[in-house]
Amino acid sequence: MAKFEPVLFARINKPDSTSLTTYKADGGYARIKEFLSMAPGDVTNLVKDAGLRGRGGAGFPCGLKWTFLPKDHPGPIYLCINADESEPGTFNNRILMEKDPHQLIEGIIIACHAIRSSNAYLYLRYEYGRSYRVLDAAIKECYAAGLLGKNLLGTGVNLDIVLHRGAGAYICGEETGLIESLEGKRAWPRIKPPFPAIEGLFRQPTIVNNVETLCCVTQILYRGGAWFKSIGVPPDPSNPRDPGSYGPKLYCISGHVNKPCCVELPLGVTARELIEEHAGGVWKGRKAKAVVPGGISMGFLSDKELDTKLDFAGPGKVGCLGLGTAAVVVIDDQTSMVDVLFNCCRFMSHESCGQCTPCREGTAWMTKILTRIRIGQGRIEDLDLLMEVAGSMGIIPGTTICGLSDGAAWPVKNAISKFRGDFEEYIISKRATETSAQKLMEVH
Amino acid sequence: MATVLVNGQEVEIGASERLNCIQAAAKVGVEIPAYCWHPELSVVASCRMCLVEVGDKKPDGTVAMQPKLVPGCQTPAKDGTVIISDSPKVKEARKATLEYLLLNHPLDCPTCDQAGECYLQDYSFNYGRGYSRLNEPKNIKPDKTNIGDQITLFTDRCIMCTRCVRFTREISGSAELQVVSRGSHEEIDIFPGFPVNNPLAGNVVDICPVGALCSKDFLYQQRVWWLKSASSVCPGCSTGCSITVDQNEERVYRLHPRPNEKAQGHFMCDAGRFGWKYTHSDQRLMSPETRTNGHVTPTDFDTVLNSVRAALIKAAQGGKGKIAAVLSPWMTVEEAYLLSSFLKGLSTDVTLAIGPVRIEGHDDQFPKDVKGHVVAPVKFTIRAEKCPNRAGVEAVLTHFAGDVMPFEELLRLASASQFKAVYLVGGDPEGWMTDIQAEAFSKVETVIVQDILPSPVLKHATHVLPSGTFVEREGVFVNHNGLAQLIHRSVRGPDGTRPDGRLLWDLAQRLGLIQTEALRREIAGAIPALAAIASPELKGQGVFLGEAVAAPV
Numbered sequence: 001m002a003k004f005e006p007v008l009f010a011r012i013n014k015p016d017s018t019s020l021t022t023y024k025a026d027g028g029y030a031r032i033k034e035f036l037s038m039a040p041g042d043v044t045n046l047v048k049d050a051g052l053r054g055r056g057g058a059g060f061p062c063g064l065k066w067t068f069l070p071k072d073h074p075g076p077i078y079l080c081i082n083a084d085e086s087e088p089g090t091f092n093n094r095i096l097m098e099k100d101p102h103q104l105i106e107g108i109i110i111a112c113h114a115i116r117s118s119n120a121y122l123y124l125r126y127e128y129g130r131s132y133r134v135l136d137a138a139i140k141e142c143y144a145a146g147l148l149g150k151n152l153l154g155t156g157v158n159l160d161i162v163l164h165r166g167a168g169a170y171i172c173g174e175e176t177g178l179i180e181s182l183e184g185k186r187a188w189p190r191i192k193p194p195f196p197a198i199e200g201l202f203r204q205p206t207i208v209n210n211v212e213t214l215c216c217v218t219q220i221l222y223r224g225g226a227w228f229k230s231i232g233v234p235p236d237p238s239n240p241r242d243p244g245s246y247g248p249k250l251y252c253i254s255g256h257v258n259k260p261c262c263v264e265l266p267l268g269v270t271a272r273e274l275i276e277e278h279a280g281g282v283w284k285g286r287k288a289k290a291v292v293p294g295g296i297s298m299g300f301l302s303d304k305e306l307d308t309k310l311d312f313a314g315p316g317k318v319g320c321l322g323l324g325t326a327a328v329v330v331i332d333d334q335t336s337m338v339d340v341l342f343n344c345c346r347f348m349s350h351e352s353c354g355q356c357t358p359c360r361e362g363t364a365w366m367t368k369i370l371t372r373i374r375i376g377q378g379r380i381e382d383l384d385l386l387m388e389v390a391g392s393m394g395i396i397p398g399t400t401i402c403g404l405s406d407g408a409a410w411p412v413k414n415a416i417s418k419f420r421g422d423f424e425e426y427i428i429s430k431r432a433t434e435t436s437a438q439k440l441m442e443v444h
Numbered sequence: 445m446a447t448v449l450v451n452g453q454e455v456e457i458g459a460s461e462r463l464n465c466i467q468a469a470a471k472v473g474v475e476i477p478a479y480c481w482h483p484e485l486s487v488v489a490s491c492r493m494c495l496v497e498v499g500d501k502k503p504d505g506t507v508a509m510q511p512k513l514v515p516g517c518q519t520p521a522k523d524g525t526v527i528i529s530d531s532p533k534v535k536e537a538r539k540a541t542l543e544y545l546l547l548n549h550p551l552d553c554p555t556c557d558q559a560g561e562c563y564l565q566d567y568s569f570n571y572g573r574g575y576s577r578l579n580e581p582k583n584i585k586p587d588k589t590n591i592g593d594q595i596t597l598f599t600d601r602c603i604m605c606t607r608c609v610r611f612t613r614e615i616s617g618s619a620e621l622q623v624v625s626r627g628s629h630e631e632i633d634i635f636p637g638f639p640v641n642n643p644l645a646g647n648v649v650d651i652c653p654v655g656a657l658c659s660k661d662f663l664y665q666q667r668v669w670w671l672k673s674a675s676s677v678c679p680g681c682s683t684g685c686s687i688t689v690d691q692n693e694e695r696v697y698r699l700h701p702r703p704n705e706k707a708q709g710h711f712m713c714d715a716g717r718f719g720w721k722y723t724h725s726d727q728r729l730m731s732p733e734t735r736t737n738g739h740v741t742p743t744d745f746d747t748v749l750n751s752v753r754a755a756l757i758k759a760a761q762g763g764k765g766k767i768a769a770v771l772s773p774w775m776t777v778e779e780a781y782l783l784s785s786f787l788k789g790l791s792t793d794v795t796l797a798i799g800p801v802r803i804e805g806h807d808d809q810f811p812k813d814v815k816g817h818v819v820a821p822v823k824f825t826i827r828a829e830k831c832p833n834r835a836g837v838e839a840v841l842t843h844f845a846g847d848v849m850p851f852e853e854l855l856r857l858a859s860a861s862q863f864k865a866v867y868l869v870g871g872d873p874e875g876w877m878t879d880i881q882a883e884a885f886s887k888v889e890t891v892i893v894q895d896i897l898p899s900p901v902l903k904h905a906t907h908v909l910p911s912g913t914f915v916e917r918e919g920v921f922v923n924h925n926g927l928a929q930l931i932h933r934s935v936r937g938p939d940g941t942r943p944d945g946r947l948l949w950d951l952a953q954r955l956g957l958i959q960t961e962a963l964r965r966e967i968a969g970a971i972p973a974l975a976a977i978a979s980p981e982l983k984g985q986g987v988f989l990g991e992a993v994a995a996p997v
Binding site (some may be wrong): 353354385 | 626
């Protein structure tokens with residue numbers, strides 16, 4: 001296979017890649033007038049036909065989402081750009097925003113035209129200070145150049161982008177949590193229906209898209225849907241509900257590798273390829289014990305499953321929740337899965353918004369059980385309890401409003417079912433090292 | 445007309461009814477447990493207790509069930525909706541949710557006020573697992589006794605249903621309560637220095653499904669299973685909130701609202717909720733008295749009633765228009781009828797007037813925004829007219845006297861020495877007569893005072909009849925809207941008092957003991973405007989008497 005030429009990342013290593021001048025010099029905004037003169041429905045169809053699936057984690061077809069907006073809505077329609085990138089191990093949006101903000105802004109302009117919106121809210125993770133400064137400067141440049149504001153480039157299209165800095169919560173990345181947070185409320189995800197496309201921000205129809213998705217929109221418009229479809233994995237013929245995984249994807253590789261990085265590759269590379277070819281292999285000459293395929297809420301791949309294709313359908317075939325954000329975290333064979341899982345659970349219990357009972361209590365309970373196992377008070381039956389708690393938490397039995405609960409339960413299900421031996425050994429050996437004095441301390 | 449299937453049973457839902465699955469199931473007596481859902485508050489679907497299986501019955505008879513469990517509170521019941529609440533899947537989900545809710549909940553039921561009327565207890569008993577699998581320490585959160593003047597928060601008992609938060613945002617509008625922190629460290633709290641002291645604050649205690657929010661007034665006073673309840677009507681204002689009076693051993697411990705869409709909805713105000721204390725006041729008139737020239741002779745009811753009757757008959761024989769009576773707007777319809785008909789029987793031209801109708805400020809409507817402006821739609825109103833039965837008493841007076849004489853007019857006639865005997869009925873615990881007004885009766889030969897508490901007019905009284913408060917009587921109150929509702933006797937008055945109805949019954953020398961139901965039939969026959977009070981509907985949510993009765997004269 002010929003070496004893939006990056007598209008989304010084509011400009012990130014160029015000098016002064018963030019300025020409008022260099023973006024224009026590279027052909028940016030060259031055809032924006034043409035795109036704005038297209039009928040909005042045509043733009044939507046183009047994106048829909050390209051098979052672009054949302055890059056935020058759920059992989060929902062982007063063009064299809066746009067078509068859910070009510071026709072002839074009299075009031076405003078909003079676009080929210082989800083830049084609250086908080087999934088552990090994920091940093092692709094950050095690079096896009098810090099290195100090539102205009103690619104994103106152009107995507108926003110196109111998307112807003114497609115959905116007939118003249119207000120876009122960019123919800124940026126608070127911790128991304130540099131992204132904030134870069135985007136702020138880029139948006140100001142665009143206003144000065146007439147690319148944003150009233151009567152954009154004389155096309156009669158109006159668009160304002162509001163750059164909003166979040167206040168630091170994982171749950172603000174959930175689309176309705178993001179909307180609540182933008183409205184100035186506590187980021188408690190909303191009950192659906194109504195979905196945001198019907199009633200979202202300020203009770204108006206709203207589309208929420210990820211940064212990478214909108215960058216893909218820019219590329220689809222310039223390069224065409226056929227180009228997009230030529231990259232990636234076509235639908236599985238045996239699964240009629242699989243829309244396929246087309247296009248380039250930014251894979252973030254971190255953890256116990258020699259060279260953590262973010263690379264752009266066609267959807268469908270294997271985890272092994274990512275580790276060996278792009279991240280320089282597992283560090284210290286060790287082997288990978290487990291790999292997180294797409295952010296910790298997606299679960300774990302075991303060392304036997306490293307050849308799983310990381311497209312939208314692949315991780316699901318080996319018991320993971322999905323591709324998620326394609327943030328690959330490598331765990332080497334010297335690391336205890338108990339510690340890894342404890343870390344995941346602690347994160348999720350800290351970030352649970354606390355609205356739904358199963359998530360609020362379940363995440364905290366699992367963390368407490370793992371804490372107990374780690375101090376040598378574990379019992380083998382705790383593993384079954386953890387599995388049962390994880391089993392009753394997620395959306396799959398239908399018990400919560402948003403997906404955080406599922407994402408909190410999945411690593412537990414995966415870790416214990418795939419690495420049960422590790423857990424049992426840990427519990428037994430920890431108990432053995434515990435002294436009677438420690439036991440007495442626990443009792444008193 | 446829509447048909448919904450609940451566990452195989454068909455439920456008919458009216459065309460104008462908009463019900464969710466919980467309400468639809470309740471129609472056939474199927475309980476779908478829920479914590480966060482409340483009929484008057486917005487739906488948040490966060491407790492996840494009401495998860496049920498839901499499907500659609502197609503016209504061809506096949507049923508397509510949704511693969512996931514869905515919250516019953518959030519799912520509308522439409523024609524063809526199939527609700528299954530007793531499948532193993534649903535039961536498992538409930539069991540899991542209850543286990544989660546109880547994880548950090550302290551098992552302090554023996555000292556918890558809510559025990560006995562606690563949804564956590566009830567649902568755990570019905571749907572839970574009976575033991576906890578938590579081996580770790582529970583989260584312990586500090587109690588917040590400063591959350592309001594009347595309210596205290598046992599933070600660790602809270603299950604985060606957020607009903608109280610939504611109440612202060614949506615019903616009172618004052619928004620004092622909020623959720624702070626995140627995840628399992630979440631707590632209900634106030635902004636420092638802004639406690640929940642709005643006029644509807646006490647309702648958050650009622651809507652709390654567990655023992656987290658407790659009333660300071662009721663705290664540790666009683667176990668709820670000792671209490672005996674009677675349905676009644678709050679006499680505090682003309683809204684006439686339907687309430688339940690809880691008592692034990694002839695002592696009232698609390699009032700709480702009884703949901704009644706015809707009257708006030710689901711709530712009541714704090715003024716009414718805590719406004720029953722005078723019932724057990726040691727200031728109460730506790731002995732019938734006869735007074736001559738400032739000399740007080742305690743007596744018994746038989747003697748004093750005979751004297752009163754004799755004095756009234758004597759006054760009636762002394763000429764036309766020599767008897768007057770003031771009928772308090774705190775009397776029931778029955779009492780007003782008994783007194784009016786008795787006096788009319790003595791003399792055809794008695795003067796009948798209505799007692800003072802206390803008006804305080806303006807109607808207080810909720811929700812209010814932060815600046816105090818009322819936000820439409822209005823969800824609760826505390827009325828300025830601080831008496832329970834102006835409309836009912838006026839209806840009786842209109843029947844007997846043709847029109848309703850205001851209290852001031854009667855005072856004028858009394859001070860002009862018109863009357864030989866005046867029968868005054870009080871009952872307003874806030875006082876109903878000033879010293880100056882009382883002077884009007886100084887020259888009247890016989891002043892009969894039937895009241896619960898001392899008032900300035902007592903010094904001119906010749907006969908004092910200690911009567912009962914609203915919790916000691918039975919009868920009909922008619923609210924501002926013309927809604928007639930029944931109050932029930934829940935406690936016996938102190939020794940030396942008699943409920944007004946019994947007093948007047950004996951005064952009128954009617955046979956046997958007072959029977960308000962028979963009396964209501966008599967009134968319904970005699971007064972067309974009040975004909976509806978004999979209807980059996982009265983015993984439930986009450987009956988509307990029509991606009992004519994409600995309109996102020």
